[in-house]
Amino acid sequence: MKCAKCGREFVPWRPSDTTCWPCPGPPPVPELPPRAEPASLGQRERAIVWLTAQLTDGPLEANEVERRAKAANISLTTLKRAKKALDVRSVRVGGLGNCGVWVWQLPSEGNGAR
Numbered sequence: 742m743k744c745a746k747c748g749r750e751f752v753p754w755r756p757s758d759t760t761c762w763p764c765p766g767p768p769p770v771p772e773l774p775p776r777a778e779p780a781s782l783g784q785r786e787r788a789i790v791w792l793t794a795q796l797t798d799g800p801l802e803a804n805e806v807e808r809r810a811k812a813a814n815i816s817l818t819t820l821k822r823a824k825k826a827l828d829v830r831s832v833r834v835g836g837l838g839n840c841g842v843w844v845w846q847l848p849s850e851g852n853g854a855r
């Protein structure tokens with residue numbers, strides 16, 4: 742049966758036993774790391790996964806990435822961090838001025854292989 746105090750499995754000596762002996766007591770409650778920033782870290786991780794998915798099919802216009810990020814509830818700051826973490830490159834394609842656009846691409850692409 743399970744000890745009422747510490748939750749460990751034990752064999753009771755008497756039918757009235759509800760705790761093991763010697764009982765070490767309840768297990769310590771795991772403390773959160775003091776420097777943990779679960780919210781912001783999670784945001785960044787999520788953005789990295791998201792951004793990878795967006796660019797995995799090929800380069801995407803920077804404006805389009807930002808628009809989609811907004812729709813996915815990813816802040817611009819988080820998006821930029823994810824971009825940096827993934828080493829995503831901004832590449833100018835097309836012509837000058839309105840003829841060209843900035844696209845984002847993953848570093849594995851654009852090595853001249855295609």
Ligand SMILES: [Zn+2]
Pocket residue numbers: 744745746747748749760761762763764765766
């Ligand atoms: Zn116990």
